[in-house]
Amino acid sequence: MITIHFILNGQPVNVEVMATDMLLDVLRGTLHLTGTKKGCGKGECGACTVIMNGRAVNSCMVPVAKADGARIDTIDGLGDPDHLHPLQEAFIEAGAVQCGFCTPGMIMAAKALLDEYPDPSDDEIKEAIAGNYCRCTGYTKIIKAIHIAARMSNGKGGV
């Protein structure tokens, strides 16, 4: 076992892990942050997307040793029931959620995009979420929701 230190949703954390545990399993199993979902477990579905040092990654494919010293943001750190994050509000407004399983990963992929490109085009959105499967919505409303969130942020440079 080794001790890993990282900044999780703005708070410093120390956690005892096996270095080859996957970040996803540490988040869900050790830290009990179950907002991030496990889908395929091999980097194909995007349900486990988190943001590591500003970039969207599949947490099922990141040995937790790679997170040592990193900044990790997960869906659990976005908003709360009384104060939703603009992306969460936009997903509700656009009806971009059906079964909801892909939503945490989809929102984190969208957040990484908007943090870098506050006013993305349709194509930029499609490229950013191409690694996130949704079997319910057909994506149209998700793309619309990301545009709405971008407008809410009012070009203030990220949401």
Place this chain on the structure above:
Amino acid sequence: MKCGYYTASTIEDVIARQRAHPGKSAVIAGGTDILLDIEEGKKNADLLIDVTQIPELNQIEEMGGRIRIGAAVTHAAAEKSSVIQRNARLLAEACRSVGSLQIRNIATLAGNVVSAQPAADAAVALTALDAEIEIAGQDGRTTIPILKAYKGVGKSAIDTSSQLVTAITFDALNKNQGSAFIRLEQRTALALPMLNVAAVTALNPDGKTFAWVRIVMAPVGAGPVRAFKAEKSLKDAPVTMDAIKAAAEEAASEANPRSSRLRGSREYRLEVLPVLVRRAVAAAAEEVPGHGLCLEKEAVRL
């Protein structure tokens, strides 16, 4: 997954760890291939040595017309790099075709080569750039041409229990040279290509004849496949669609694709391959300012 994990801080550090675990370690960069291979029992290692925190492996440099990409540079970093966009546009495009953004943010170009998968997009573009692989090992450093890095499908000539790739280098494209990368795919993300073709063309100063051409095709053999005969047939040939078409047919005769239930039969691939080669060579030639190619749009796009 039960194995040790060590994050190295220098190249020497990697080599020392490899020496301490003879034959039992493996280098990990992004890990998007090797982690699955270990999980599925296709590969074995007692110790994974992470090379992504070694500062010099994270650089993209341009020096005296030569581009050097460190072994820890990700596809996303290469795709966005102005050095790559300016000097090797086809490589930026190929990097953008790999996996998904989440994969490209982690997976490295060096890994794309060492995994030795025949259809690996970045490796196909690097082969068209006639790239060389810099390797550090127990007996010092060596450089090999990219084609020598392949021993078979999924089998690399680079043994990461005793060696590591430190960088990939190639000559920057100049103004008399053009490049193109074309991918036949069923969907634009998270899918291996049915076929991909990369071409780099250099025109003679008159713009009317080819000085040389490099054509790379995949997956039509173990690793990226150069169409050497087709390349030779275009040397000093006129920059015309007729010459390009003839060379494209020749290129297909140098390909040996397998049938895939998911990504097309051998017969289908052999039928469409010349079309892709034609498009790639024509698009690369069209990139050179003052090219003499008469745009026969129908012929190019068909």
